[in-house]
Amino acid sequence: MVRLVFWRLARTGLAVWALASAVFLLSHRDASAALLLAAPTAFDLGATHTAATPAQQLAAQRAVQQRLGLDRPLFYLSRNANPRIGRVQWHWNGRRNQYHRWAAGLLHGDWGTSFRTGQAVPARLRAALAYTLPLTGAAAVLAVLAALALAQRLAAAPWWQQPLRVLLTAVHALPLFVVALALLLVFANPEVVAWFPAYGLDQSPEVEASAWGHLATYLLHLVLPVAALTLTAMPELALQLDAALARELRTGYATTARAKGLAEPAVIRHHALRNALLPTIAQVTELLPALVAGAVVVEVVFALPGMGRLLAEAAAARDYPVLVGGVLLTGAARLLALLLADLLYFWADPRIRWQS
Amino acid sequence: MAILTFAPLSWAQKLALLWLGLVVLAAGLAPVLPLPYRPGVPDLAHLAQAPFGPGRHWLGTDPQGRDVLSVLVFGARTAMLLTLPAAVMAGLLGAAAGGAAGYWGNTTRLAAPWWLLGVGSTWWALRLPVPLLGLVVAALGLGLTLATRLYRRPVPAWPVPINAVVMGAATTLDTIPRLVLVVALAASTAVSQPVLLALLTLTSWPYPARLVRAQMLRVRALPFIEAARAAGVPAGQIWLRHALPQALQPLRTTLPLSIAGLLALESTLSFLGIGLPPDVASWGRLLATAREEPTAWWIFLFPSILLIISMLSLNALGRQRRILG
Numbered sequence: 001m002v003r004l005v006f007w008r009l010a011r012t013g014l015a016v017w018a019l020a021s022a023v024f025l026l027s028h029r030d031a032s033a034a035l036l037l038a039a040p041t042a043f044d045l046g047a048t049h050t051a052a053t054p055a056q057q058l059a060a061q062r063a064v065q066q067r068l069g070l071d072r073p074l075f076y077l078s079r080n081a082n083p084r085i086g087r088v089q090w091h092w093n094g095r096r097n098q099y100h101r102w103a104a105g106l107l108h109g110d111w112g113t114s115f116r117t118g119q120a121v122p123a124r125l126r127a128a129l130a131y132t133l134p135l136t137g138a139a140a141v142l143a144v145l146a147a148l149a150l151a152q153r154l155a156a157a158p159w160w161q162q163p164l165r166v167l168l169t170a171v172h173a174l175p176l177f178v179v180a181l182a183l184l185l186v187f188a189n190p191e192v193v194a195w196f197p198a199y200g201l202d203q204s205p206e207v208e209a210s211a212w213g214h215l216a217t218y219l220l221h222l223v224l225p226v227a228a229l230t231l232t233a234m235p236e237l238a239l240q241l242d243a244a245l246a247r248e249l250r251t252g253y254a255t256t257a258r259a260k261g262l263a264e265p266a267v268i269r270h271h272a273l274r275n276a277l278l279p280t281i282a283q284v285t286e287l288l289p290a291l292v293a294g295a296v297v298v299e300v301v302f303a304l305p306g307m308g309r310l311l312a313e314a315a316a317a318r319d320y321p322v323l324v325g326g327v328l329l330t331g332a333a334r335l336l337a338l339l340l341a342d343l344l345y346f347w348a349d350p351r352i353r354w355q356s
Numbered sequence: 357m358a359i360l361t362f363a364p365l366s367w368a369q370k371l372a373l374l375w376l377g378l379v380v381l382a383a384g385l386a387p388v389l390p391l392p393y394r395p396g397v398p399d400l401a402h403l404a405q406a407p408f409g410p411g412r413h414w415l416g417t418d419p420q421g422r423d424v425l426s427v428l429v430f431g432a433r434t435a436m437l438l439t440l441p442a443a444v445m446a447g448l449l450g451a452a453a454g455g456a457a458g459y460w461g462n463t464t465r466l467a468a469p470w471w472l473l474g475v476g477s478t479w480w481a482l483r484l485p486v487p488l489l490g491l492v493v494a495a496l497g498l499g500l501t502l503a504t505r506l507y508r509r510p511v512p513a514w515p516v517p518i519n520a521v522v523m524g525a526a527t528t529l530d531t532i533p534r535l536v537l538v539v540a541l542a543a544s545t546a547v548s549q550p551v552l553l554a555l556l557t558l559t560s561w562p563y564p565a566r567l568v569r570a571q572m573l574r575v576r577a578l579p580f581i582e583a584a585r586a587a588g589v590p591a592g593q594i595w596l597r598h599a600l601p602q603a604l605q606p607l608r609t610t611l612p613l614s615i616a617g618l619l620a621l622e623s624t625l626s627f628l629g630i631g632l633p634p635d636v637a638s639w640g641r642l643l644a645t646a647r648e649e650p651t652a653w654w655i656f657l658f659p660s661i662l663l664i665i666s667m668l669s670l671n672a673l674g675r676q677r678r679i680l681g
Binding site (some may be wrong): 011014015016017019020022023026027157169170172173174175176177178181182184185190191265288290292296297300308311312315316323326327330331334 | 372408512529531532535536541542574623624630640647650651656663664
């Protein structure tokens with residue numbers, strides 16, 4: 001068991017590293033765009049007192065390049081066209097390259113600094129996670145609880161079983177951004193009902209507000225995003241669990257339990273549910289990387305300064321260290337999810353426990 | 357043959373097919389339809405105008421003065437031209453990779469001359485130092501292959517880990533959510549329609565690959581494959597003609613679902629403003645402008661209705677087939 005888990009973690013760890021490397025190499029291949037976007041901050045300083053000559057501009061550009069570490073070659077090997085011979089040549093760059101510097105820094109715990117703000121990447125990620133984790137965590141917990149409750153009620157075959165199944169399937173087909181936008185336009189719109197604020201969580205709050213006031217505004221801001229996330233995550237879980245429960249209720253042990261005289265809810269709760277939970281565990285742990293990556297869409301729609309918006313903005317602004325850091329963090333969450341899934345299987349299924 | 361028989365369609369599926377046919381027809385005929393306005397041309401005299409107002413804007417205009425109806429029609433064209441080829445190409449790529457991984461596993465062996473040929477031609481194609489050396493190695497491999505064909509001598513063979521390579525690549529792509537991966541990669545490259553198509557294909561092939569691999573593991577052990585082997589059919593031909601058509605069964609049901617997923621992904625990307633350039637008409641981008649003008653219900657309502665009905669139709673097609681087949 002331990003060996004199996006260890007090998008799976010090792011394989012996934014390798015995959016995370018490969019993916020982060022691929023994103024790093026692909027993004028830094030196009031470093032000129034990052035330079036252009038990062039350069040104005042440097043030019044603003046110089047342009048105020050001297051009219052920049054081309055030579056000065058070039059020097060300033062070099063300085064930015066050096067500051068961002070983009071002056072080095074990208075990888076150990078580079079392939080450049082040699083116009084003199086008229087064909088491409090391979091060149092060995094040694095350890096003075098961007099990839100080596102990034103990898104070595106990462107092994108020493110240095111995630112790099114943001115191109116745009118000059119802050120350390122972990123600080124930015126941490127600030128974004130402080131907004132994202134409560135939001136997505138609350139949505140995940142709510143979705144799982146709602147799915148559990150709904151699936152148990154559905155399994156008892158009430159008259160509304162079929163209509164609710166159709167409704168869940170329909171909601172499952174909706175893209176997240178349509179749901180979020182609909183909620184925004186209905187519940188945060190002065191034209192319809194403005195029960196909830198549409199944006200403004202990251203703006204500095206009023207000074208006179210008490211701690212309870214802060215908490216109240218915070219919660220009020222979170223209602224619509226959490227509702228949107230829950231609505232889109234719940235149907236899949238509920239439908240899957242419902243199907244698994246229906247399968248388990250047709251088995252022999254469920255019939256035995258009924259023959260003993262147990263009521264249907266007791267059969268569902270104490271006999272069928274635990275066996276039906278196994279596929280759901282995999283689904284729930286799939287949610288964890290999505291939790292960390294944040295719901296990009298929801299954070300953009302409701303203007304929350306979370307992880308998803310940070311990644312989307314870093315992508316638009318070519319802020320590569322933040323982008324690669326986000327990919328690595330999401331991959332780490334995936335590793336954790338795998339570990340958690342194995343532990344949960346271990347808990348839920350005695351057969352797995354006895355085999356090891 | 358199983359592939360040519362179709363389960364009878366339910367009325368919901370017929371409706372779904374009718375709707376999707378309409379969308380595809382409108383998308384295909386978009387350039388010749390008698391629309392009063394072009395999608396990219398703003399009508400500055402009528403900004404954010406309600407439907408059926410003056411100026412022949414039947415479905416109103418958005419805050420930039422673009423005609424909603426023509427954006428919808430041309431947005432359908434954009435969506436169709438992106439999602440349909442991406443779904444088909446991802447399916448084909450996944451079928452080839454997953455089918456090979458499932459059929460041959462890690463144990464298949466390739467004779468040493470073929471290895472020489474492959475390494476030599478890669479060396480030459482990449483222009484590593486002294487490309488002529490690569491050509492020499494490749495020629496040596498080719499010569500040895502021909503020689504072994506003529507003299508029928510056993511040659512050493514090394515295993516090719518196809519399964520490990522394919523599954524490793526799939527795991528690598530699956531480690532982070534697809535939307536985040538596409539956002540991260542779309543940032544790094546200048547995105548045009550073909551590049552976005554390639555990006556969508558490259559990030560969506562692992563799922564069909566897993567399905568086909570699982571099915572292939574089952575098909576491989578069936579008696580007719582054994583019979584073909586006993587009859588002396590070459591391995592490549594068994595794979596292509598006999599095993600692969602059977603292993604493709606699960607893709608038939610998941611293709612509509614895959615298109616639905618890609619449609620959601622494409623409209624989400626353009627809603628976020630990532631991916632396609634701003635002058636390309638798309639439903640997601642139109643929906644994004646609804647945030648600037650909360651009073652303009654028509655900007656939100658029409659594209660979201662189109663999107664929702666299309667998604668429901670695709671889901672109905674995929675779901676019903678799965679139950680019946």
